[in-house]
Amino acid sequence: MKCQKCKxxxxxxxxxxxxxxxxxxxxxxAECAIATGKxxxxxxxxxxxxxxSYVDNYKKAKSIPKAIICPGCGMLSTDFLSTGFVGCSxxxxxxxxxxxxxxxxxxxxxxxIGKLADKQFNLNSSNSKQEEIDRxxxxxxxxxxxxxxxxxxxxxxxxxxxxxxx
Numbered sequence: 428m429k430c431q432k433c434k435x436x437x438x439x440x441x442x443x444x445x446x447x448x449x450x451x452x453x454x455x456x457a458e459c460a461i462a463t464g465k466x467x468x469x470x471x472x473x474x475x476x477x478x479x480s481y482v483d484n485y486k487k488a489k490s491i492p493k494a495i496i497c498p499g500c501g502m503l504s505t506d507f508l509s510t511g512f513v514g515c516s517x518x519x520x521x522x523x524x525x526x527x528x529x530x531x532x533x534x535x536x537x538x539x540i541g542k543l544a545d546k547q548f549n550l551n552s553s554n555s556k557q558e559e560i561d562r563x564x565x566x567x568x569x570x571x572x573x574x575x576x577x578x579x580x581x582x583x584x585x586x587x588x589x590x591x592x593x
Contacts, residue, residue, distance in 0.1 A: 430456035432463070440466050497521040535565025560586055 428438045436456030442465070444451045453465075460466035495504035499517030507513060507522050519526060531537050536558065563586045570579040 428454050430454065430459050432456075432459040495521055495525075535568075536561050556589055560589055563589075 430436045430438045431454050433456060436458065438454035439457050440453075440455045440460035442453045444453075455463070455465065457466065496502070497514060497518045498521065500514035502514035502518055504522055504525060507518065507525065513519060513522065527537055538558070563582045567579050567582040567586070570576070570582060
């Protein structure tokens, strides 16, 4: 059966619509069905392109270094990544490149500055100001995520206070 619209291609899209007992049939080719918006357009896949991307991903995967082994306990980096636990104190150094982004994501920074009350914290240097702002921003994000809005407002006020001192 030929397409009712272009009358050249074979009809592959067939619809029957019944309204108040009146049935209307429509027979369209894929191009006309897509053009009229009756059928979604699906991207065709170039097989050569598909296999090229597969080969590229395979080459990238082969270039990734093998599992890192902790010299202290023999734990593999793959074990650390799957469990989230380290085996000994030397694991922190062995898996440093894996731990840094995780620690930064959870705590907001990777440098430990200790527990200091806000009044004791030296905000004279711009570096320590930025570190305190980073710390407060991290606490702010965590408070919002945990829906502790009063705490979040307090952190936001402290950040504004530090910025206003500049």
